[in-house]
Amino acid sequence: MLENATTQTVEVPPAPRGDGLLELEHHYTPRQKKSVLPTMYDLAKLGFFLFGFPKNGFVSIDVSKECNLRCKHCYFFEQDFIDSELDVDMWIDKLEALKRTSTMKEFPFMQCTWVGGEPLIRKDLIERGRKYFRWNTVVTNGTIPLPNWPDVNWYISIDGDEALHEEIRNKKGIYKRAMQNLKDHPNLQVTIAFCITKQNAHCLERVVKDWYEAGAGHISFDFYTPIETIEEPMWLPFDERDRVLDQLIALKRIYQDFFIIPERVLRLMKQDICKSVTDHCMFSTHSTSFGPTGAVKEKCMMGPKADCDRCGCVVPFYMASLTDRQLIVEDAVRELRFAAKRAASGVLTALVG
Numbered sequence: 001m002l003e004n005a006t007t008q009t010v011e012v013p014p015a016p017r018g019d020g021l022l023e024l025e026h027h028y029t030p031r032q033k034k035s036v037l038p039t040m041y042d043l044a045k046l047g048f049f050l051f052g053f054p055k056n057g058f059v060s061i062d063v064s065k066e067c068n069l070r071c072k073h074c075y076f077f078e079q080d081f082i083d084s085e086l087d088v089d090m091w092i093d094k095l096e097a098l099k100r101t102s103t104m105k106e107f108p109f110m111q112c113t114w115v116g117g118e119p120l121i122r123k124d125l126i127e128r129g130r131k132y133f134r135w136n137t138v139v140t141n142g143t144i145p146l147p148n149w150p151d152v153n154w155y156i157s158i159d160g161d162e163a164l165h166e167e168i169r170n171k172k173g174i175y176k177r178a179m180q181n182l183k184d185h186p187n188l189q190v191t192i193a194f195c196i197t198k199q200n201a202h203c204l205e206r207v208v209k210d211w212y213e214a215g216a217g218h219i220s221f222d223f224y225t226p227i228e229t230i231e232e233p234m235w236l237p238f239d240e241r242d243r244v245l246d247q248l249i250a251l252k253r254i255y256q257d258f259f260i261i262p263e264r265v266l267r268l269m270k271q272d273i274c275k276s277v278t279d280h281c282m283f284s285t286h287s288t289s290f291g292p293t294g295a296v297k298e299k300c301m302m303g304p305k306a307d308c309d310r311c312g313c314v315v316p317f318y319m320a321s322l323t324d325r326q327l328i329v330e331d332a333v334r335e336l337r338f339a340a341k342r343a344a345s346g347v348l349t350a351l352v353g
């Protein structure tokens, strides 16, 4: 039994702990939703479900060719263009030109993910450029104070528990610094993005627990995608990945909305089905990724050297999950069942109490 924010006592549906999937104790208190009304993004998701994705509705921009870290698994510095970048005015000219050649229906463009290098090294580009998009996501390593932009979805990338994160990222003190950055901005929507590799898969539970307890809004997961020129040992083979996905499903059933991705995304990432998603990658066909020079990258934001057959990026699976009607209905039924169990448990507690 747990106390939630409105003092109602609720029973968390038991997670499938079978086969020793989880080792730590997890305590989850349902958070109050800010509003019961659907957000604009909820409505957009309904649109994707009904009509599919708009072509070129999604853009990613490599904000800077610089980063204040050098992580072992970084794809960014393996690309060929990284010795130059557009200045901010040139980027704005480029976005203005796109606006001029777009129809009223297309503009503002749907969604932009601002990545890097480290995007907060050039805050001024995002400051000026984000008005061209309905929704903006900034993916940062969390070491630079977050600007107070409540309209942005923030992602802080984390690569393990404290020790491993700092080993992979070659810098001491940055785990706690990212956590402090989160705590200093309770008004911002911050999601933790955990990239799972062979080296850090064992600390998955610890990372989920740490960041839930630190007050992050959500957590999201990718698996490391091999890049031709980076050493292989970081890639988690499919059998091991399936087991980690089972762990994630067990954790999702405990942490519910703290996991930003629906359970069906995790099922789509399993080896028996993942290739059917990546062979028709919607991230590649429905988005445009710009490198720091403004040139369009092949494939996706990871560039032409990314290995699609072993892709662990959550985006194509998430996009597939928004249009796969059967999986959406199955997830909705499961969530309704959980909600009914919680409501019944609340009534029972009130009667007994």
Ligand code: SF4
Pocket (backbone or CB within 6 Å): 067, 068, 069, 070, 071, 073, 074, 075, 076, 077, 116, 117, 118, 141
């Ligand atoms: S923080 Fe991000 S951009 Fe910087 S080196 Fe690490 S993975 Fe690459």
Ligand code: SF4
Pocket (backbone or CB within 6 Å): 225, 278, 279, 281, 282, 283, 284, 299, 300, 301, 302, 306, 307, 308, 309, 311, 312, 313, 315, 316
């Ligand atoms: S690497 Fe993954 S996200 Fe990129 S194009 Fe290939 S399948 Fe899509």
